Amino acid sequence: MRMNKELTLDIQAYLDNELASEADIKRVAKLLAQDGEASLLYKELKDTREILAGNELPAKLPESGEFYWSGIRRAIERENAPRVAVVHDTPWWIRVLVPLAGVACVGLLLSGIGIMTLGGKGRSAYLHEIETSIDDASAISFHSQSQGMTVVWVKDYNP
Amino acid sequence: MTTKLNYPAEPDVKLVKAAQKGDMVAFEELVARHRDKIYARAFSMLRNEEEATDLSQEAWVKAWQRLVQFQGDSSFVTWMTRICINLCLDQLRKQKRVRTDSIEQMEEEVGGVERQMPIITPNPTERIERGELRQRIDKALGQLSYEHRTVLILHEFEELEYKEIAKRMECSIGTVMSRLFYARRKMAALLAGLKREELR
Numbered sequence: 001m002r003m004n005k006e007l008t009l010d011i012q013a014y015l016d017n018e019l020a021s022e023a024d025i026k027r028v029a030k031l032l033a034q035d036g037e038a039s040l041l042y043k044e045l046k047d048t049r050e051i052l053a054g055n056e057l058p059a060k061l062p063e064s065g066e067f068y069w070s071g072i073r074r075a076i077e078r079e080n081a082p083r084v085a086v087v088h089d090t091p092w093w094i095r096v097l098v099p100l101a102g103v104a105c106v107g108l109l110l111s112g113i114g115i116m117t118l119g120g121k122g123r124s125a126y127l128h129e130i131e132t133s134i135d136d137a138s139a140i141s142f143h144s145q146s147q148g149m150t151v152v153w154v155k156d157y158n159p
Numbered sequence: 160m161t162t163k164l165n166y167p168a169e170p171d172v173k174l175v176k177a178a179q180k181g182d183m184v185a186f187e188e189l190v191a192r193h194r195d196k197i198y199a200r201a202f203s204m205l206r207n208e209e210e211a212t213d214l215s216q217e218a219w220v221k222a223w224q225r226l227v228q229f230q231g232d233s234s235f236v237t238w239m240t241r242i243c244i245n246l247c248l249d250q251l252r253k254q255k256r257v258r259t260d261s262i263e264q265m266e267e268e269v270g271g272v273e274r275q276m277p278i279i280t281p282n283p284t285e286r287i288e289r290g291e292l293r294q295r296i297d298k299a300l301g302q303l304s305y306e307h308r309t310v311l312i313l314h315e316f317e318e319l320e321y322k323e324i325a326k327r328m329e330c331s332i333g334t335v336m337s338r339l340f341y342a343r344r345k346m347a348a349l350l351a352g353l354k355r356e357e358l359r
Contacts, residue, residue: 005337008340009333009337009340012336012339012343013321013336016314018320018321044343044347045340045343045344045347047347048343048346048347048350049315049343051296051350052311052315052346053315055289055292055293055296056203056293056296056297056312056316057203057293057296057297058195059198059199059202059203060195060199061194061195061198062208062212063212065191065194068190068194068212068216069190069191069194071216072190072219072220072223073183075216075217075220076223
């Protein structure tokens, strides 16, 4: 008799005592008694099961028991640590205002840095701005960034 | 009045009761007693020392958290092993999501390959040293896909029924039966193959 998938699985279920009904058990028992191929398959499955039974390779931890336990204990302590609830006792408008003030401060700081780090042109333009109250006078200024020095020449056209 | 426990001498049941009340020393003793068995189960399923160590530790942490749920319906070590198996299955499912199945694996899943294999009759009475036989079995288990190895482990070593395996592996009983059938036939072939190799 040619065995189909259902039959082979029935033979296995018979071996594992997993067939649902008495009728199924009798049917498979009869098949095994009459069919050589079915009987051979049953024997292979049974032998394999017997070889495996109680013959699992025992494995030992690859690290010391103390080290292993310390990992478990730490994890348990972490899990058990009380979680601190955040309680807000400040009014809502302060909680809103504080971050806004922070943003404003950062903005001011950045704009200050922007002025200080402007290119040579921008910087000398800033430093060259000279006010004079004398109508008949002109001024020329020189600034040396490396020496940190500024020289201003003031020329008076009045004799 | 409470009596002081002599931890190494106490049975599991007493240690579990103490641990359920928060006695960490009692729990440490349980870990020391069963750590190798729990690690071995994780290793047999994952086939990776580091993963098996981490996962078995995680299983102990979970056990501590759920200790109050343990009613003693089974032995402590059986309960503990079940926790470890569930974590292994979760881990394997995660790994499977990022793995591409080969055509051979897909054929194994739907069945059919195992029926084309010639019938092999390993001789269980053959005189092989037990340690050597265990090594051979372990090597053969390592050659199975994780689905087949898991079904075989759960059925042959953990002695779970088809229904229970299907529940844990989140598949149908029919799939469990097909996988178990394939795994057994492949094991028979692998063990017979090892014998032939040795004769050369």
